Amino acid sequence: MYLKSALSSLAIALSVAGCASMEGLATHGQPRGSNSLATNKSFAALKVSTASWPRRDWWQDLGDPALDVLIAEALQGNPDLAIADARVRQAVAQAQATDALRKPSVKASAGTTGVRIPQTVIPEPIGGHYSTVDQAMLSFSYSFDLWGGKRAAWEAALGQARAASVDAQAVRLTLSANVARAYSQLGYAFVSKDLAQAEIDRTNTLLDLTRQRVDAGIDNQLQLRQTESYLASADERFAEAELGIATSQVTLAGLLGQGPDRGLSIARPRALKPEVVALPSTLPAELLGRRPDVVAARWRVEAASRDIKVAQTQFYPNLNLSIAAGLASMDIGKFLSAGSRFGELAPAISLPIFDGGRLRANLDNKDAEYDLAVAQYNKILVSALNEIANRLTQLHSFDQQLAAEQRAYDSAKAAWDLAMLRYKNGVGSYLEALSVRQALLVAEQGLADLQRQQIDISVQLIEALGGGFNDSEATPAPIPASTITPPIS
CATH class of the missing domain: 2.20.200.10 (Outer membrane efflux proteins (OEP))
Structure with a gap:
């Protein structure tokens, strides 16, 4: 008798199901595929490799074991990681709570x-x-769960949990890249300090010679004052280099999750090797699974699509x-x-019959949230490809600039050696050699600065390529295709 009554009620409810209507509501966003973005001409002249995706411990290729230790410490103690991990646990708990509502x-x-x-x-x-x-x-x-709304709600929560998990991987990638860049900057600051000290020594020697020449009536006060201004400029560059060292040490201490005193114990870095990164032959196709921000955005699109189904099922009998x-x-x-x-x-x-438009407004909101998630996904995808192209272009330019700066350095070094030879043979003056020495120091500074930028852009390119992240290794098995829209491809 109870079953007969329930079936009768269901039949009546279905007969009036059109009272609360979702007619006219729809999404407008369309996720873009990576192959829909033109990249062939931009990447055509660049070197490709079938095995050139960065590995997870990519920083080891920079050649400094001390950097390996610092990154390991940062990955253990940085508060941003604790925040990201807590958000993962929170999202997983929410998914479990949503799943419990189905039982x-x-x-x-x-x-x-x-x-x-x-x-x-x-x-x-x-x-x-x-x-x-x-x-x-x-x-x-x-x-x-007659219409699958409860399952869709669980799938949406599970998608958000997966996105949070990938976000945590993105935090780790950004952190390791920032440590490497700050460490490189610290090394450059030490080199700048050395060059500034060398310029101070050169200028002091030049100042002593100029004073002697002024006393002898060979030079006048103009040359003396000009040399004194050179010394003041060298002192300024030395102070700037010391500030760079202190700033880099504090930055590293913060990235390690420690107080500023931790930075004082970081030894002078050795010269880092710029990471040689070739362009993967599977770019842009595999980029969707290699960049954590792209993968996380993709999961949020999937979660938003399931939220729409949840909102749609609320129009039906329960x-x-x-x-x-x-x-x-x-x-x-x-x-x-x-x-x-x-x-x-x-x-x-x-069965909802009249609710003042609440269900329609809720569904319209979920449609808008889906369109927003799609727009954000498209934006991240476009930004990712353009970021890679930009970093590769910069590295190509730095290769050319470094070659030119190396020639300038070699010429300045040869001129310095010749000037010292002339001085030792009594043909040239030491004053002349000191002037040549200035050009050599300028060339050394320019070479060091370009090498710093090359390393910095190399690290940024590794980060742009995902830093060894792989979606198939980092996230749980996907929801069966029979129950959820397949991931965007």
Whole structure:
């Protein structure tokens, strides 16, 4: 009889299902595939390799074991990682809670209720006396997922959890890249300090010679004041280099999750090797699974699509079933007798007919959230490809600049060697050699600066290529294709 009544209610509900309508509501965003973005001409002249995706411990190729230790320390103690990991646990817990809503609920309860009912309400023998009712009950409730909305809600929460997990990988990649870049900057600051000290020494020697020449009447105050200005400039560059060292040490300490004193204990870096990165032959096709920000954005699109289905199912009838059974008695001595048993079966169906537009507004909002997720995904994908192209172009330019600067350095070094040879042979003056020495120091500074930039851009390119991240290794197995829209490709 209960089943017949429930089926009748369902038939009536379906007959009026059009009262709350989602007609006219739809999404507009369209995820772009990586192959839809033109890259052939930009990448055509660049070197490709079938095995050139960065590996996870890419920083080891920079050639400094001390950097390996610093990155390992940062990956253990940086607060940003703790925040990212906490967000992952939070998202996973939310997915588990959403999954629990799909399952039946069984509860057990027991209690005693005491009451005195006035005789004016119920006459004796019940009224006018204090009575107790002892009860124990086992209840079961289940909400049927007739339209797949509860499963879709779980899939959406699972997608958000996967996105949070990938976000944590992105934080690790950014952190390791920032440590490498700050470490490189620290090394450059030490080199700049050395060159500034060399310029101070050169200028002091030049100043002594100029004073002697002024005293001898060979030069005048103009040359002396000009040399003094050179010394002041060298002192300024020395102070700037010391500031660069201190700033880099503090930056590294912060990245390690430590106080500023930790940075003071970091030894002078050795010269890093610029990472040689070839362009993967599978770019841009595999970029979708290699960049954590792209992968996370993709999962958020999938989650938004499932949220739409959740909102759509709220327009349809909902069927619930409640069952309860137990014992209740006013006489504790008869509590376990057959007469104390009771039971309840309560199927129920509900259908929205008029809600003032709340369901339509909710669905419209989910459509907009999906369009937003798609737009953000497209933006990240476009930005990723252009970032790679930009970094590769910069590295190509630095190769040319370094070659030219190396020639300038070699020429300045040869001129310095020749000037010193002339001085030792009594042909040239030491003053002339000091002037040539200035050109050599300028060339050394220019070479060091270009090498610093080359390393910095190389690290940024590794980060742009995903830094060894691989979606198939970093996230759980995808939801079966029969239950969710396949990932964007």
